[in-house]
Amino acid sequence: MIETIKIKKGLDIPLGGAPERHIVDARSIERYGVKPPDVVGFTPRLLVAEGDSVSAGQPVVADKNDPRLTLPSPVDGVVEAIVRGEKRKLMEIVIGRTASGVSGTHDAAPGVLDAASPCWWMIKERPFGAVANPDHKPKGIFVSMRDTNPLAPDIDFALKGREHEFEAGVNALSAYAEVHCVKATGPHPAGNIGTIVAAISPINKGEYVWAVNAQDVATIGRWMLTGEYRPERVISVGGPAAKAPQHYRVLCGASVQRICDVQLMDPCYPQLPTANRQLPTRIISGSVLSGTAIKADGFLGMYDQQLTFVEEGDQYDFMGWLMPGLTKFSFSKTFLSGFARLLPTTHYPLPTQFNTNMHGSVRPFLFTGSFERVFPFDIYPLQLIKACIVGDVELQEKLGIYEVEPEDFALCEFIDPSKTEIQTIIREALEVLRKEAMA
Numbered sequence: 001m002i003e004t005i006k007i008k009k010g011l012d013i014p015l016g017g018a019p020e021r022h023i024v025d026a027r028s029i030e031r032y033g034v035k036p037p038d039v040v041g042f043t044p045r046l047l048v049a050e051g052d053s054v055s056a057g058q059p060v061v062a063d064k065n066d067p068r069l070t071l072p073s074p075v076d077g078v079v080e081a082i083v084r085g086e087k088r089k090l091m092e093i094v095i096g097r098t099a100s101g102v103s104g105t106h107d108a109a110p111g112v113l114d115a116a117s118p119c120w121w122m123i124k125e126r127p128f129g130a131v132a133n134p135d136h137k138p139k140g141i142f143v144s145m146r147d148t149n150p151l152a153p154d155i156d157f158a159l160k161g162r163e164h165e166f167e168a169g170v171n172a173l174s175a176y177a178e179v180h181c182v183k184a185t186g187p188h189p190a191g192n193i194g195t196i197v198a199a200i201s202p203i204n205k206g207e208y209v210w211a212v213n214a215q216d217v218a219t220i221g222r223w224m225l226t227g228e229y230r231p232e233r234v235i236s237v238g239g240p241a242a243k244a245p246q247h248y249r250v251l252c253g254a255s256v257q258r259i260c261d262v263q264l265m266d267p268c269y270p271q272l273p274t275a276n277r278q279l280p281t282r283i284i285s286g287s288v289l290s291g292t293a294i295k296a297d298g299f300l301g302m303y304d305q306q307l308t309f310v311e312e313g314d315q316y317d318f319m320g321w322l323m324p325g326l327t328k329f330s331f332s333k334t335f336l337s338g339f340a341r342l343l344p345t346t347h348y349p350l351p352t353q354f355n356t357n358m359h360g361s362v363r364p365f366l367f368t369g370s371f372e373r374v375f376p377f378d379i380y381p382l383q384l385i386k387a388c389i390v391g392d393v394e395l396q397e398k399l400g401i402y403e404v405e406p407e408d409f410a411l412c413e414f415i416d417p418s419k420t421e422i423q424t425i426i427r428e429a430l431e432v433l434r435k436e437a438m439a
Helices: 163-173 192-200 216-227 255-265 382-390 394-398 405-413 421-436
Strands: 002-006 023-024 031-034 043-044 057-063 070-071 076-085 088-099 124-126 141-146 179-183 209-210 232-238 246-251 271-274 275-287 291-295 306-311
Touching: 002 192, 031 057, 043 088, 057 232, 070 421, 076 124, 124 192, 141 192, 141 216, 141 232, 163 179, 192 209, 216 291, 255 306, 255 382, 382 394, 394 421, 405 421
Parallel strands: 002 179, 023 246, 141 179, 141 209, 232 306
Antiparallel strands: 031 088, 043 057, 057 070, 076 088, 124 209, 232 246, 271 275, 275 291, 275 306
16 A cells, blocks of 8 residues: 655646656667665675676675675676776776577566665765665665656656556565555655655654655566566656656666667757757766766666756856846746745746856855755754764764655755765765774
8 A cells, every 4th residue: 555645845846848658668778787885885805707698587796794795797698897986996887788589588586675685785875875774674674665766767757557566566575574665745855765754754863764666666576476586677867958758667787788779869969059069968877866877888776767868058157146147947036046946836947958067166154044944854954064064973863864864855956056065974974983883
């Protein structure tokens, strides 16, 4: 049964380029990436080498701190490359598909949901947002049935035809705790797991809740019913710089190159022709508020179900805030467009141009009182951010640090006139607490 809650605080951003309600089947993409940095607290230990053959669901990397936790290959294929970054940090395991058709069809035996299951990495634990610890007893498992991020896919639309699998996934998860499937109404971040948990069952120190993406619940259900591991998702592809916004059905970690070939305005990436100028495009895996910039030949994030195309804002803005700014989105009413939001209409009345321009440089942290208007938690956001900056762990705990994740502060960061990287500050504070809890 789906529960409903109503959220009043928040902000919907009128980002252009909404995808059409049409799904392009892109499950035939040939290259995939398993990205350990996308998993919080995961210290990877390679289980494969370049040239090894792997099957869908086979672990390719394990957590050094808990070998039970692994990340599987999404397809049958061959390990093409092991990509490392600075200090030899493991960034990606690139897998090229060798089998034809949809992955995982070789296995027809019903599966079991436990730490050894290839689906276990899909279950995230709060606090900290790491993969769920199988030794912990959660007080609830939460599934958001509405993603309120800008241009996010409609969950009901994405799950159409998979209702039976979704139900089986819920039944499997219910063996660990009560499952709350919640559809929140109201502005973003109403659909965030953090908002839902705070409204239904706030987390105190020493307590745990688990969270699963709704489409991943259906993947778990397929595993339980057939033993077939097929991490399938419907992703929304859009944004102001997308050529033909639409939905795609892909497998987890798919290469975005084929999608970019269709969506980029100009095949000579990253140059995007706009008004007789050449502006580069930023490709974001995930929400425009909290996603990660990737290259045109990169891979979709492990937990992401969006791909967003936005113009880079690296052009000089003539006279800046002195101009009326009728096409600039303004929360604080610095521009005239900010007053247009007060008009009695359900839609933003003026065309709004969005790019990655910050409209100013980083400056001292300002106390404006605006954060409380978009932060629907029973928490003082400004005070918590300040406690994280100074590293006061005791004060962080008193102010509710265990209830939040960086994405819960994405809107605060968006409207912040100080240009402070609030999500980074929150993640660093949570990492300190997580490491202390493991010690």
